[in-house]
Amino acid sequence: MNGDKLTHFDDHGAAHMVDVGTKDVTARKAVARGSILMNSKTLDMIIKGDHKKGDVLGIARIAAIMAAKKTADLIPLCHPLMLTRVAVEFAHDVSPSAIHCTVTTETRERTGVEMEAIIAVQAGLATIYDMCKAVDRGMTISNIQLIEKTGGKSGHWTRPSPE
Numbered sequence: 536m537n538g539d540k541l542t543h544f545d546d547h548g549a550a551h552m553v554d555v556g557t558k559d560v561t562a563r564k565a566v567a568r569g570s571i572l573m574n575s576k577t578l579d580m581i582i583k584g585d586h587k588k589g590d591v592l593g594i595a596r597i598a599a600i601m602a603a604k605k606t607a608d609l610i611p612l613c614h615p616l617m618l619t620r621v622a623v624e625f626a627h628d629v630s631p632s633a634i635h636c637t638v639t640t641e642t643r644e645r646t647g648v649e650m651e652a653i654i655a656v657q658a659g660l661a662t663i664y665d666m667c668k669a670v671d672r673g674m675t676i677s678n679i680q681l682i683e684k685t686g687g688k689s690g691h692w693t694r695p696s697p698e
Contacts, residue, residue: 555614558645563686567652568637569679571660577671578632581663588666592625595636595662599623602658603640603651613650616642621651623659636660637682649684 581591588594600621607615620641627634638655640648660676667674683693 555645561686564641565649565652565684566639566682567656569656570633570635572633573674575632591666595659596623598662599655599659603655606651606654
């Protein structure tokens with residue numbers, strides 16, 4: 536933690552939505568990432584486009600975008616934001632068999648856009664799980680994390696590289 540008090544609680548400890556009305560509107564951006572591990576046959580099916588339910592990654596991309604737009608409906612104290620951009624990228628590794636989802640969200644607002652990126656990654660990966668669970672119930676969603684954020688009073692932050 537950065538030493539500041541938690542802002543979602545008032546002086547009496549009650550949860551409240553933070554007043555951002557006096558903050559400056561600035562360009563803000565966030566990048567989040569996560570992965571889903573699966574067996575190699577499942578990965579192969581997704582990459583080849585052989586899934587009988589359709590384009591797994593295409594549908595997961597739309598789910599991620601939709602989730603970013605609905606974040607304030609899912610996270611109780613999150614402000615609704617006018618998103619100016621949501622970009623979803625998928626990459627895969629064959630060892631271990633995994634698909635990585637990276638989401639970039641952008642806005643011009645008075646508060647950050649990190650939650651939108653994180654929720655979008657979760658929804659994209661959960662959609663992959665949902666579409667493939669009939670052939671691989673052992674898939675594992677992991678390592679969902681904020682990678683970078685820019686804008687606002689706190690400025691630019693980047694996740695430190697693992698040692």
